[in-house]
Amino acid sequence: MQTLYPFKFTPLFKEKIWGGDKIKTQLGMDFGTLPNCGEAWLLSGVEGNPSLVSNGYLAGNELNELVEVFMGDLTGEKVYERFGDQFPILVKAIDSNDWLSLQVHPDDELAQKRGIGFGKTEMWYVMQADEGAQLISGFNQKVSPEQYLRHLENKSIKEVMNFEQVKKGDVFFIPAGRVHALGPGTLIAEIQQTSDITYRIYDWDRTDENGKGRELHIEEAMEAIDYSVLPNYKTPYHLVESHSENLVRTPFFTTNILNINQKTEKDYSDLDSFVILFCTEGECTVVSHDLQLSLKPGEIILIPNLIENISLIPSKNTTLLEVYIE
Numbered sequence: 001m002q003t004l005y006p007f008k009f010t011p012l013f014k015e016k017i018w019g020g021d022k023i024k025t026q027l028g029m030d031f032g033t034l035p036n037c038g039e040a041w042l043l044s045g046v047e048g049n050p051s052l053v054s055n056g057y058l059a060g061n062e063l064n065e066l067v068e069v070f071m072g073d074l075t076g077e078k079v080y081e082r083f084g085d086q087f088p089i090l091v092k093a094i095d096s097n098d099w100l101s102l103q104v105h106p107d108d109e110l111a112q113k114r115g116i117g118f119g120k121t122e123m124w125y126v127m128q129a130d131e132g133a134q135l136i137s138g139f140n141q142k143v144s145p146e147q148y149l150r151h152l153e154n155k156s157i158k159e160v161m162n163f164e165q166v167k168k169g170d171v172f173f174i175p176a177g178r179v180h181a182l183g184p185g186t187l188i189a190e191i192q193q194t195s196d197i198t199y200r201i202y203d204w205d206r207t208d209e210n211g212k213g214r215e216l217h218i219e220e221a222m223e224a225i226d227y228s229v230l231p232n233y234k235t236p237y238h239l240v241e242s243h244s245e246n247l248v249r250t251p252f253f254t255t256n257i258l259n260i261n262q263k264t265e266k267d268y269s270d271l272d273s274f275v276i277l278f279c280t281e282g283e284c285t286v287v288s289h290d291l292q293l294s295l296k297p298g299e300i301i302l303i304p305n306l307i308e309n310i311s312l313i314p315s316k317n318t319t320l321l322e323v324y325i326e
Contacts, residue, residue, distance in 0.1 A: 020097030027298030045087030107176035122192030130185030171235040177226030282318030
């Protein structure tokens with residue numbers, strides 16, 4: 001009887017007004033005739049945007065079809081009980097060649113109240129950043145909803161936003177409700193809830209060739225925004241060779257970082273969850289029984305819950321994001 005095995009998937013490429021060419025030049029992915037590629041969806045159970053298996057006897061099957069058939073054997077029993085047939089995590093590589101819109105995402109409670117599925121909590125890992133690259137995460141001072149609206153109306157919203165200089169390896173946790181935007185020159189690994197709900201607050205007065213701006217969602221965003229201020233928006237961590245160091249732990253996903261330069265054994269027998277491995281740098285081989293899969297920057301491998309042990313064999317110093325649900 002054929003059984004589950006580590007899966008690779010075919011990326012889905014998305015043209016964006018702010019997209020660039022780093023997904024091709026930095027990650028070696030061919031996005032075809034698109035004039036740019038802002039996002040590569042590496043693992044998606046979003047309706048209408050399904051990831052397709054690219055290896056093994058299940059090649060061509062959609063991710064959510066696999067969940068429906070294999071249930072807890074693929075996702076973990078508790079994960080399946082909670083999320084059912086929709087895979088609960090969306091994984092992207094994002095290339096921002098210009099400022100993304102200033103935006104916010106709803107949490108689960110607000111999304112369900114509005115009948116739009118799940119909310120959207122996410123995190124960013126900076127895979128590459130040009131000199132001087134920035135992003136926005138949260139407010140830099142306490143503002144009331146009324147003050148926030150006045151800044152929007154006066155086009156002075158930048159004055160109250162927290163700008164961060166970014167470099168390779170930086171991590172930012174973006175919970176639902178936090179206003180944020182990626183700036184030019186950043187290549188990002190994004191881990192998020194399976195949701196495509198974005199409330200666009202401000203789009204830097206951009207217009208298309210017809211002089212028309214993109215749709216804004218000022219009213220929808222108001223109830224979603226968390227106006228609190230943090231002393232530090234960047235996530236601190238320390239790399240420990242061949243050890244999974246936690247970056248983010250939420251009810252929606254846990255993300256660790258793993259740096260290896262020698263063969264490393266991973267035991268997932270205590271987890272009741274799938275595991276996603278996202279290579280951000282280097283190259284390694286993932287070994288499960290007699291199956292060997294290469295993993296390069298920008299690629300992911302999905303390890304089903306049924307598989308308890310794998311080996312990681314790097315051909316050079318390699319950094320991986322390790323994602324699951326606790």
